[in-house]
Amino acid sequence: MAAAAASLRQVTPQRLALAGCWTARGLGNVAELLADAQPARAEQGKEKGEIELEVSGLKALDSAGAYVLQKLLLRLGPAGQPARLLGLPEPMQALMTVVAEQLAQTESVAKPAEPSPGVLERLGREMVKRGSAAWLELLALLSFVGENALALGRCLLRPTRFRWRPMLFNLRLAGVDALALVGLMSFLLGVVVAYQGANQLRQYGANIFVADLIGLSMLREFAPLITAIIIAGRSGSAYAAQIGSMVVSEEIDAMRTLGLLPLELLVLPKLVALVIALPLLTLFADVLGVLGGMLMASVKLDVTPTEFIERFSKAVSVTSYLIGLGKAPVFAAVIVLVGCFQGFRAKGGADSVGRQTTRSVVQSIFLVISADALFSVAFSALDL
Incomplete structure (x- = not known):
């Protein structure tokens, strides 16, 4: 029997309901699925309140679905905090915790700092900068000499x-x-x-x-x-x-x-x-x-x-x-x-x-x- 496709619907302005199989095979078109969350996000600015996701209707959840769900929580929640998740079974909760920790570690890793330029590179840049300034000043001096020649x-x-x-x-x-x-x-x-x-x-x-x-x-x-x-x-x-x-x-x-x-x-x-x-x-x-x-x-x-x-x-x-x-x-x-x-x-x-x-x-x-x-x-x- 084919697995039920993942679905997402808005129950109230602050609550979304998830159903179906949130697995690699059941997610289907993830972009269309996540686009359904836009109305709730817009309503959040009008009516203050915490966004909640009702997941009691979930039939299956794997690491791919947990990843998509965790990103959705962070997207709909307040700055720096995920939205609330309601009715998640214990096994799925453990998977969500693992995925959340992994995401936190990945995002906390700082981007590698660009290596500072070496002595020769700094010297080269300074020489190019000074050379450009000297060239422009030389052109200005030649222009000044020409103006004085005309005046003379x-x-x-x-x-x-x-x-x-x-x-x-x-x-x-x-x-x-x-x-x-x-x-x-x-x-x-x-x-x-x-x-x-x-x-x-x-x-x-x-x-x-x-x-x-x-x-x-x-x-x-x-x-x-x-x-x-x-x-x-x-x-x-x-x-x-x-x-x-x-x-x-x-x-x-x-x-x-x-x-x-x-x-x-x-x-x-x-x-x-x-x-x-x-x-x-x-x-x-x-x-x-x-x-x-x-x-x-x-x-x-x-x-x-x-x-x-x-x-x-x-x-x-x-x-x-x-x-x-x-x-x-x-x-x-x-x-x-x-x-x-x-x-x-x-x-x-x-x-x-x-x-x-x-x-x-x-x-x-x-x-x-x-x-x-x-x-x-x-x-x-x-x-x-």
């Missing part, structure tokens, strides 16, 4: 658009006021280079070649590089702090509202002034650096100033001098554009201004040294 082109076509007074003010601020610091650093650098080379030259009796060492190193590399680094820390940071403070205090927005172009008013005067001032500072650094080296050569190597100058004029060509001087305008443009760019990126408050100022100094020095390396490679390839 407009001013060259109409010279009356130049802000001459701010340019002269920045020329004094970045040029004249920096003479003492640049001269002192260059003089000490010349002393250090001569002092470090003195012992080696003395060993081979080549004291006079200290003029070659000082002349070529200072005029081609050290003077323009040390001058650019000093100006990047001194004036580049000032540019970023000034513009950053104006951005935070909304002065830049006020300029745009009045029809004034911030690039023409704030960036171009600084750019033109430093492009003029930095080659002159480099020339000043050349003179002081050579004087420092000549002094140390006289003290350590007994090379008189006359002998030093005579050898210096033979060792150092005009080309070497112009190579060092020609780097200065490029370094000046890098310092001004990076400083002003970071200033315009400030937002929020004083903390952002300080952060962008620090970035401007670091990036300016990095780009200046990178440009100097590229110049060295290019001049070497051109045999200059």
